[in-house]
Amino acid sequence: MRLTLGLAALALCASPVAHAASVDYFTDRAAFEAAAGDDIQTETFNSATTDTGFSGGTAYFAPFTFAADATFIFFANKIDATPQVPEAVNDGSTVVSFYIDTAGTGRNASITFDNPVYSFGGDFTSINDTNDIDTGGIRTRIDLAGQSTTPVTAPINTTRFLGFVSDTPFTVVSFTALDADTFSLDNVSYSESAPGGAGGPAPVPLPAGAALLLSGLAVLVARRTQAI
Numbered sequence: 032m033r034l035t036l037g038l039a040a041l042a043l044c045a046s047p048v049a050h051a052a053s054v055d056y057f058t059d060r061a062a063f064e065a066a067a068g069d070d071i072q073t074e075t076f077n078s079a080t081t082d083t084g085f086s087g088g089t090a091y092f093a094p095f096t097f098a099a100d101a102t103f104i105f106f107a108n109k110i111d112a113t114p115q116v117p118e119a120v121n122d123g124s125t126v127v128s129f130y131i132d133t134a135g136t137g138r139n140a141s142i143t144f145d146n147p148v149y150s151f152g153g154d155f156t157s158i159n160d161t162n163d164i165d166t167g168g169i170r171t172r173i174d175l176a177g178q179s180t181t182p183v184t185a186p187i188n189t190t191r192f193l194g195f196v197s198d199t200p201f202t203v204v205s206f207t208a209l210d211a212d213t214f215s216l217d218n219v220s221y222s223e224s225a226p227g228g229a230g231g232p233a234p235v236p237l238p239a240g241a242a243l244l245l246s247g248l249a250v251l252v253a254r255r256t257q258a259i
Contacts, residue, residue: 051177052177052197052201053199054178054195055195055196055197056193056195057152057194057195058191058193060192060194060220063150063192063196063220064220066150066196066226067149067152067194067196067222067226068150068222068224068225068226069224070222070223070224071150071220071221071222072220074092074218075124075125075217075218076092076124076126076217077124077125079110079112080112081112082111082113083109084109084110085097085098085110086107086108087100087101087102090110092110092127094144094145095142095144096142096143096145097140097142098140098141099131099138099140100131100137100138100139100140101131101132101138101140106128107129107213108130108140109127109128110125111126111127112125114215124217126156127215127216127217128215128216129213129215129216131171131208132208133208138208139207140205140206141203141205141206142204143203144202144221146202147200147201147202147223148201148202148221148223149197149199149201149225150195150197151175151194151195151219152193152195152220153194153219154190154216154218155182155190155191155192155193155214156188156189156190156215157212157213158171158182158185158193158214159182159183159212160185160186160187160188160189161185161186169209170209170210170211170212171206171207171208171212171214172209173193173205173206174205174206175201175203175204175205176195176200176201177201179207180195194220196226200223
């Protein structure tokens with residue numbers, strides 16, 4: 032009985048333990064792609080030829096579902112085939128424009144993927160730009176895989192790459208309002224494979240020597256059983 036309990040206890044100790052996601056943040060696309068691995072896909076949204084809004088609702092553009100809570104802004108929260116204002120202009124082509132409202136209003140925005148991904152990145156225009164003096168430009172927080180990142184401020188209408196690579200899969204990227212902010216997103220890159228090209232999370236190895244101990248205990252248990 033003692034041997035059996037010892038074997039069970041050791042097996043329990045050797046089991047994989049859940050851990051918080053580790054998320055790496057990138058401001059360089061080449062470095063992001065190198066970390067994310069070979070299975071990267073990029074969506075330019077250029078096949079969208081008409082505007083599709085998602086203010087107060089959702090809009091689907093495979094493999095993304097865009098959502099926003101704010102309902103009173105006409106030039107944002109849409110797949111924007113004809114960008115009209117500087118803060119929504121990226122490279123002049125179709126973009127996804129967002130508007131999030133003042134902190135505490137619950138008027139945030141998000142992207143939900145059809146399938147879990149390990150990496151997400153894109154070209155953002157005007158996110159946390161210096162247009163807002165009162166908050167120093169820090170108006171949007173990006174949340175994914177249980178981790179939060181607040182991009183530093185940038186000059187008005189700056190386009191820059193922001194990317195994330197996680198060791199844990201996620202399906203939702205949230206844009207949380209710290210203050211009202213309008214920004215756009217284009218050339219979204221993502222990967223459904225774990226960093227390094229594996230098709231899923233890396234297995235958690237047994238502690239050193241655990242496999243040998245388990246084998247030895249199993250033999251002892253078998254002999255004790257035969258003796259009884």
